[in-house]
Each structure stands twice: as structure tokens, then as C-alpha cells.
Amino acid sequence: MIQTSRFPSVAFAMLVAVMHGCYVAQAQDAPQTVSSSAVGIVHWQPQIEAVGNLRARWGTDLSFQTAGIVSEIMFHSGEDVQKGTVLARLQLNDEPGLLDQYRAQAALDEINFNRDTKQFQVSAVSKAIVDRDRLTMEADRAHMRSEEGIIATKELRAPFAGRLGVRRIDPGQYLVPGTAVVTLQSLDPIYVDFYVPQNLSPHIANGNTVSVQVDAWPGRAFAGVVTAITPQVDTQSRTVLVRAQLANPDHALVPGAFARVTISYEAAKATVVVPRVAVQYATSGNSIWLAVRDAKGNALHAHKQGIGTGQSRGDLVEVVSGLKGGEKIVTSGQMKLYEGAPIHENNAIEPDSSATPAPPEE
Numbered sequence: 001m002i003q004t005s006r007f008p009s010v011a012f013a014m015l016v017a018v019m020h021g022c023y024v025a026q027a028q029d030a031p032q033t034v035s036s037s038a039v040g041i042v043h044w045q046p047q048i049e050a051v052g053n054l055r056a057r058w059g060t061d062l063s064f065q066t067a068g069i070v071s072e073i074m075f076h077s078g079e080d081v082q083k084g085t086v087l088a089r090l091q092l093n094d095e096p097g098l099l100d101q102y103r104a105q106a107a108l109d110e111i112n113f114n115r116d117t118k119q120f121q122v123s124a125v126s127k128a129i130v131d132r133d134r135l136t137m138e139a140d141r142a143h144m145r146s147e148e149g150i151i152a153t154k155e156l157r158a159p160f161a162g163r164l165g166v167r168r169i170d171p172g173q174y175l176v177p178g179t180a181v182v183t184l185q186s187l188d189p190i191y192v193d194f195y196v197p198q199n200l201s202p203h204i205a206n207g208n209t210v211s212v213q214v215d216a217w218p219g220r221a222f223a224g225v226v227t228a229i230t231p232q233v234d235t236q237s238r239t240v241l242v243r244a245q246l247a248n249p250d251h252a253l254v255p256g257a258f259a260r261v262t263i264s265y266e267a268a269k270a271t272v273v274v275p276r277v278a279v280q281y282a283t284s285g286n287s288i289w290l291a292v293r294d295a296k297g298n299a300l301h302a303h304k305q306g307i308g309t310g311q312s313r314g315d316l317v318e319v320v321s322g323l324k325g326g327e328k329i330v331t332s333g334q335m336k337l338y339e340g341a342p343i344h345e346n347n348a349i350e351p352d353s354s355a356t357p358a359p360p361e362e
Contacts, residue, residue: 031344032302034333036291037275041325044318045268047311048203049261050242052194054214056255057245058160058186063178064090066153070173075182077166081158088169088181090154095147102144109137162186163251185255188248192224194261195239203265204229210244211262214253222246222253226263272323273316278331279309288323289330291343300343302330 068090075087113133119125165183169175192212196204208226224246233240244261246253280287290303307322323329330337337343 031342032336033344033346034330035347036328036345037331039323039325039327039329040273041270042273043268044271045264046266048196048200048263050194050196052192052259052261054253054255054257054259055191055193056185057189057191059255061180061183062156063180064156064175065177067176068154070169070171073171075164079164083158083161085158086155088156095151099147102140102147106140106144109140113137156181158184160186187251189245190248190253192244192259192261194242196242198233198238198240201240204242209264212246213260214257217252272319272325274319274329275331276315276317278329279317289334289337291328291330302337302341302343304339
């Protein structure tokens with residue numbers, strides 16, 4: 001009874017295995033539906049991408065260098081001012097009176113000096129009197145200039161042309177030296193400071209063109225040129241600080257903003273590119289699936305090809321080795337492929353393949 005009951009089970013298992021093998025063989029032989037596209041060749045100018053910060057050509061927090069009470073405020077927040085514009089004044093105490101006193105004394109000294117000089121020429125007075133008159137006049141003129149300087153420190157002027165920030169003081173407020181009154185920024189031109197890796201620094205030179213993008217103006221690129229390169233490598237990050245200058249006539253760019261910088265160098269060259277979704281990345285090496293014809297040139301089948309990748313721009317990736325223009329690559333459906341798998345093309349939906357994609361705002 002035991003042996004009789006075992007045979008049907010064994011026979012059933014063998015039948016299931018045969019049917020499964022037939023099913024697997026049929027599944028493997030069935031064409032795998034994928035999308036494909038031809039390898040493209042475009043002319044790309046070599047570029048370096050970096051991030052940095054915008055910086056005013058000149059920018060500072062303005063303050064008085066002496067203490068006092070605010071008597072006049074002569075500007076409005078956000079106003080554009082010219083160099084030398086008076087912005088605020090502190091209350092004057094006895095300074096004007098002292099200045100008038102020194103001016104009068106200097107004027108009297110000059111009269112005495114001129115009179116004694118004429119008398120010395122006719123030997124009416126000694127040379128010592130003339131020298132004393134001259135030194136007294138010079139001393140009182142120095143006192144006058146000193147008092148003028150003290151009065152000038154109670155007047156705040158714009159050191160350069162630019163745009164003011166938000167006012168931080170009020171009339172009647174007592175200020176100590178160094179209290180911030182308002183920020184002044186020169187916005188045109190404006191600088192962008194960024195770092196590049198030391199291995200790429202030989203490609204950077206004064207005069208290189210740059211393209212700058214900021215989050216405040218999506219889709220807009222600001223052109224500029226490299227004006228300065230720090231002649232040393234940062235020992236912590238192993239990078240080099242670079243500065244570029246950008247025209248900013250409409251004041252769209254403001255200091256402190258985060259910026260994405262693209263630096264162009266050398267001439268444009270023919271470059272093999274593929275959609276980013278077509279590349280399979282791995283630590284052992286990047287690869288791509290090719291759609292190749294059989295020996296008769298009819299049916300398509302899959303072939304895995306190792307490649308070397310370079311720069312990425314938008315949806316595209318540069319291929320530096322392993323591909324050539326015109327070859328057909330698989331752009332979707334790679335996960336179900338194996339070496340030699342038959343392929344059925346369906347290109348109703350094509351992957352994005354733009355070097356400068358512009359995703360919609362959400």
C-alpha cells in the first residue's frame with residue numbers, strides 16, 4: 001500500500017516540473033516590451049558646475065564713530081543714494097561755538113603775522129616776533145581743522161553709491177559709537193563667490209564666462225566673467241575660491257543669495273549623450289542595454305554594454321567610452337532583460353532627454 005500510493009505523487013511532481021520548465025522557457029522566449037532610442041551626438045562646451053553666494057561689490061553697515069543724540073534723519077529705507085549723500089546727523093553742542101572762536105583767532109593771527117612781516121622788512125620788529133606770529137597762526141588753524149573734523153563725525157554720509165536697507169535708528173535716540181544706522185549695498189555690478197575642486201582649477205582663468213541661476217528667478221540665467229582666483233588651495237576642503245562679476249542693472253540679484261554657477265571653458269566638442277534613465281549605475285561599473293539585430297538583421301535582442309560616463313546635464317549623461325553615435329539603446333524596461341533576450345519596441349512614451357529641463361511649478 002505504501003509503495004502503491006507513492007508512485008502517483010512522484011509522477012505528479014514530475015509533470016508539474018515539466019510544465020513549469022515549459023512555462024519558463026516560453027516566458028524567456030517571449031519578446032520583452034521596451035522603449036528605445038538612438039544614441040545622440042551633441043556639441044557640448046566643457047563646463048564646471050559649482051555653488052556659491054552673491055556678494056555686493058561694496059557693502060557695509062553704516063554707523064557714527066562718535067556718541068550723540070540723533071537730531072536729523074534724511075533718508076528713507078530702501079532708497080537709492082549717491083556717494084556723499086548726507087543720511088543723518090547727531091546733535092551739536094558747543095562745537096559750532098568753538099569752531100567760530102578758532103576761526104576768529106586764526107583770522108587775527110593772520111593779520112598780526114602780515115603786519116609784523118611788513119615791519120620786519122623795515123627792521124621795526126625782530127625775526128623772533130614774526131616766527132611767533134606764524135606758529136601761533138598755524139596752531140589756531142590746526143585747532144580750527146580739528147573742530148571741523150569733530151563736527152564732521154556727527155554727520156553720516158554715504159561712502160559710495162548704492163541702495164539703503166532698513167532704518168535702524170529714530171530721532172532723539174542716543175547712539176554709542178558703532179551703532180548700526182542702516183545697511184548700504186552697491187548692487188551693480190555684483191559678485192558671486194564660489195569654490196571649485198583643486199583638480200579643476202587649471203581650467204579656470206580670468207575672463208572665463210559664467211552663467212548664474214538663483215532661486216528667486218527660476219529659468220533666468222545671468223551672465224558674468226571670472227575676475228579673480230585665490231592663489232592658494234583651502235587645506236580643509238581642497239578647493240579654490242573664485243570670484244566672478246555680473247552686470248545687475250535692474251538689481252534683480254541681491255547679496256547673500258544662494259547661486260548655482262556654470263563655468264564654460266575650451267571650445268565645444270562632439271559628445272555622445274544618452275538619457276539618464278537608460279544608464280544602470282553600479283560600483284563595479286556603469287552599463288547600458290543595447291537593442292541589436294540578430295545575424296539575419298531581423299529580430300532585436302538585448303545586449304548589456306559597459307560604458308564610461310562623464311558629465312550630466314539635465315536629463316542627459318555624457319558617455320565617454322563604450323558607445324558610438326547611432327547605436328540603439330533601451331530607455332525603459334531594463335529590469336526584465338537578460339543577455340540575448342528578444343525585444344519588442346514600443347516607443348509610444350519617450351523619456352525626457354533635455355540638457356536644460358524646466359519642470360513645471362507646483
